Amino acid sequence: xxxxxxxxxxLIVQGITGREGTxxxxxxxxxxxxxxxxxxxxxxxxxxxxxxxxxWPVFNTVEEAVKETGANxxxxxxxxxxxxxxxxxxxxxxxxxxxxxxxxxxTLDMVKAWEIVKRSKSRLIGPNCPxxxxxxxxxxxIMPGRIHKEGSVGIVSKSGTxxxxxxxxxxxxxxxxxxxxxxxxxxxxxxxxxDALKLLNEDPQTEAIIMIGEIGGSAExxxxxxxxANVKKPVVGFIAxxxxxxxxxxGHAGAIISGGEGxxxxxxxxxxxxxxxxxxxxxxxxxxxAKVLGKA
Amino acid sequence: xxxxxxxxxxEQVAHDTPEKIYKEYVEPATGLQPWQARQLAFxxxxxAKQINPAVAFMMGLYKAFIETDSTLxxxxxxxxxxxxxxxxxxxxxxxxxxxxxxxxxxxxLRDLSEEDPLEVEASKFALNYIKLDGxxxxxxxxAGLAMATMDIIQYAGxxxxxxxxxxxxxxxxxxxxxxxxxxxDPNVKAIFINIFGGILRVDVLATAxxxxxxxxxxxxxxxxxxxxxxxxxxxKILKESGLKFEVGATMKEAADLAVAAAKGGK
Numbered sequence: 001x002x003x004x005x006x007x008x009x010x011l012i013v014q015g016i017t018g019r020e021g022t023x024x025x026x027x028x029x030x031x032x033x034x035x036x037x038x039x040x041x042x043x044x045x046x047x048x049x050x051x052x053x054x055x056w057p058v059f060n061t062v063e064e065a066v067k068e069t070g071a072n073x074x075x076x077x078x079x080x081x082x083x084x085x086x087x088x089x090x091x092x093x094x095x096x097x098x099x100x101x102x103x104x105x106x107t108l109d110m111v112k113a114w115e116i117v118k119r120s121k122s123r124l125i126g127p128n129c130p131x132x133x134x135x136x137x138x139x140x141x142i143m144p145g146r147i148h149k150e151g152s153v154g155i156v157s158k159s160g161t162x163x164x165x166x167x168x169x170x171x172x173x174x175x176x177x178x179x180x181x182x183x184x185x186x187x188x189x190x191x192x193x194x195d196a197l198k199l200l201n202e203d204p205q206t207e208a209i210i211m212i213g214e215i216g217g218s219a220e221x222x223x224x225x226x227x228x229a230n231v232k233k234p235v236v237g238f239i240a241x242x243x244x245x246x247x248x249x250x251g252h253a254g255a256i257i258s259g260g261e262g263x264x265x266x267x268x269x270x271x272x273x274x275x276x277x278x279x280x281x282x283x284x285x286x287x288x289x290a291k292v293l294g295k296a
Numbered sequence: 297x298x299x300x301x302x303x304x305x306x307e308q309v310a311h312d313t314p315e316k317i318y319k320e321y322v323e324p325a326t327g328l329q330p331w332q333a334r335q336l337a338f339x340x341x342x343x344a345k346q347i348n349p350a351v352a353f354m355m356g357l358y359k360a361f362i363e364t365d366s367t368l369x370x371x372x373x374x375x376x377x378x379x380x381x382x383x384x385x386x387x388x389x390x391x392x393x394x395x396x397x398x399x400x401x402x403x404x405l406r407d408l409s410e411e412d413p414l415e416v417e418a419s420k421f422a423l424n425y426i427k428l429d430g431x432x433x434x435x436x437x438x439a440g441l442a443m444a445t446m447d448i449i450q451y452a453g454x455x456x457x458x459x460x461x462x463x464x465x466x467x468x469x470x471x472x473x474x475x476x477x478x479x480x481d482p483n484v485k486a487i488f489i490n491i492f493g494g495i496l497r498v499d500v501l502a503t504a505x506x507x508x509x510x511x512x513x514x515x516x517x518x519x520x521x522x523x524x525x526x527x528x529x530x531x532k533i534l535k536e537s538g539l540k541f542e543v544g545a546t547m548k549e550a551a552d553l554a555v556a557a558a559k560g561g562k
Contacts, residue, residue: 106395159440240443243450251439251461281451282444283548
């Protein structure tokens with residue numbers, strides 16, 4: 001099963017002719033190909049419609065690309081000043097899954113875009129995220145495919161490299177993953193911790209979940225409440241930024257402790273109270289999951 | 297948001313007596329509406345003749361907020377004079393770094409003398425650096441892993457000297473820049489490099505680290521935790537460099553080594 005991305009995903013790439021877009025379109029296509037899946041079907045770069053790029057057809061608009069290729073997902077590598085517009089174009093074309101990798105989109109652009117996207121039929125992952133991977137099937141994003149292994153642990157995380165860290169700790173212990181979802185570290189994101197948890201909770205392939213959060217906002221506290229009320233699968237949790245100074249933005253736009261809120265301590269306490277197996281050290285995520293699954 | 301109980305410790309007011317903070321939620325599509333500003337003005341207990349000026353003030357504030365891509369605009373204190381006039385006596389504004397490309401005028405107002413010199417230097421090289429008080433400098437790719445690296449150092453009994461996200465393109469030049477910044481902090485006793493090279497090749501990274509360390513003549517211990525393709529070749533390069541490198545197999549092992557090295561250097 002897995003969620004969001006699988007053997008049936010047909011992906012277009014917005015910004016496919018750019019350096020990043022090209023590199024990662026190839027990465028995604030090659031990853032899916034190992035498992036016999038034809039993932040990437042084309043791309044969009046306004047003004048370059050009608051040409052081909054690395055063998056893929058390029059279209060001027062998302063609408064045209066969807067019509068011609070039957071794509072059901074898009075991956076966005078459009079530069080920050082234009083990325084919110086790219087998200088809106090994808091939602092306007094009715095693409096079911098929009099994964100926006102772009103980092104550095106102005107917050108007010110996303111506030112407006114999200115108002116539209118949340119009322120549309122599209123699901124948005126990100127922005128400022130590594131994307132989504134269902135190991136053994138396909139990936140939409142910039143994560144290194146080779147560290148993953150197909151299996152039963154679902155992952156939801158605000159942070160890219162920390163997700164890779166969790167995946168690596170699982171894979172080296174022989175524990176595979178169902179789907180790893182990078183939801184992004186911006187203040188305004190499409191799919192939240194709760195949305196991702198809901199998907200993983202309902203996925204029959206997923207037997208346990210790792211939830212990785214970081215300082216700032218209160219999404220982790222809300223997710224803990226949700227888990228307590230709805231999730232019967234075991235959850236292992238980690239919060240990055242336990243030693244972060246208040247009032248400083250730690251790399252991600254949303255990672256800031258302000259007015260005494262959004263601290264790691266508050267999130268970890270809420271998560272523990274919800275029955276989540278919270279680890280203090282980022283090195284213990286895999287070990288704790290092994291213990292929870294009885295594989296330690 | 298508005299409150300009569302302003303002044304100091306507004307967080308405490310919000311916590312103890314949330315009913316004293318009046319909130320209006322803005323629809324992004326329509327923006328702040330006059331009725332919302334009016335409602336806030338009445339709740340603040342202003343006189344009838346002060347309502348219209350207060351509404352005009354709040355509508356103007358909202359317009360300024362949107363047009364400057366602010367993330368915060370805080371007027372404190374906002375006073376009424378003996379004659380009944382409304383005055384803003386102070387204002388704090390935070391701008392959205394991500395939107396500065398469309399506000400060149402605001403960018404020019406930046407006063408570098410108000411910022412930490414090392415952070416200013418780092419920002420020139422697109423390095424995301426925040427100075428802290430510990431003795432173990434960190435160089436990490438990715439903001440989440442960079443925070444987690446600070447956490448694991450504390451867990452191992454040490455303290456991080458900084459937060460540093462070198463981003464995805466950790467090439468030799470970028471590593472040299474990062475070393476230079478880390479080394480100019482006199483508290484630093486050891487350097488912990490934690491790179492999860494998804495796409496990066498470890499041998500390429502190791503070569504860059506060796507070259508940068510040699511060029512800058514780094515004398516303090518460097519502890520690495522490198523993950524990615526060609527790990528073995530990478531380790532060999534580090535071993536044969538003749539420099540004081542230590543490599544941890546896992547994040548925990550590397551953190552322990554870094555803490556031991558920093559303590560040994562005292």
